[in-house]
Amino acid sequence: MGRPIDARGWVFEVEDHATPNTFIPLRNLTSWTHNPGESEETADTTTFDSNGYYEQDVMQRGATIEVSGLYAQTDGTRDPGQLYIDETWAYLLGEDSRGRMRYRHTTQTEWTVWECTVTPGEQGGETNAKTSWGATFTRCGAPTTAAVVVTP
Known part of the structure; x- marks a missing residue:
C-alpha cells in the first residue's frame, strides 16, 4: 500500500524557446490539474453484432495540465x-507555438516531458485578494x- 503524496511537491518548468534545454521554473502555484482524457477522440464501432451494447475504439489521445497561482513580481520584476x-x-x-514543458514530483527521479502549446489563463482578483495567474498546457504527441540532473 502506497502513501499519498503532497500536491505541493509537484514541480513544473517551461523550456526557453531561445535557449534549448534551458528550463524556467513556474513558481507561486497554488493548484494544478492533469486531465489525461482531454482532446480524446473515439470512433463508434457498434454494429448489429454488438447485440445492443455500445462499442468504440479510441482514435486519438490527448492531455492537458492546468496550473493556477498568484501573479508574482518583486520590485517591479515579474x-x-x-x-x-x-x-x-x-x-x-503556427509551428513556433509548440514548446516543451516538464513536470515531476520531488520524490521522482524522472521528468515527464511534453511537447505542447500553452494558453495563458485569466488574471484577476477582488478587493482583499491577491491577483491570480494561470496557464493551460495542451500536449502534442506522446x-x-x-x-533528473542534480547540479551541485
Missing part, C-alpha cells in the same frame, strides 16, 4: 516563468521522460 509564458510563448503562432 516572476521569470510567468513572464516567459505571458510575454513570449503566448504570442508565438510524452517522453528525462532523468
Whole structure:
C-alpha cells in the first residue's frame, strides 16, 4: 500500500524557446490539474453484432495540465516563468507555438516531458485578494521522460 503524496511537491518548468534545454521554473502555484482524457477522440464501432451494447475504439489521445497561482513580481520584476509564458510563448503562432514543458514530483527521479502549446489563463482578483495567474498546457504527441540532473 502506497502513501499519498503532497500536491505541493509537484514541480513544473517551461523550456526557453531561445535557449534549448534551458528550463524556467513556474513558481507561486497554488493548484494544478492533469486531465489525461482531454482532446480524446473515439470512433463508434457498434454494429448489429454488438447485440445492443455500445462499442468504440479510441482514435486519438490527448492531455492537458492546468496550473493556477498568484501573479508574482518583486520590485517591479515579474516572476521569470510567468513572464516567459505571458510575454513570449503566448504570442508565438503556427509551428513556433509548440514548446516543451516538464513536470515531476520531488520524490521522482524522472521528468515527464511534453511537447505542447500553452494558453495563458485569466488574471484577476477582488478587493482583499491577491491577483491570480494561470496557464493551460495542451500536449502534442506522446510524452517522453528525462532523468533528473542534480547540479551541485
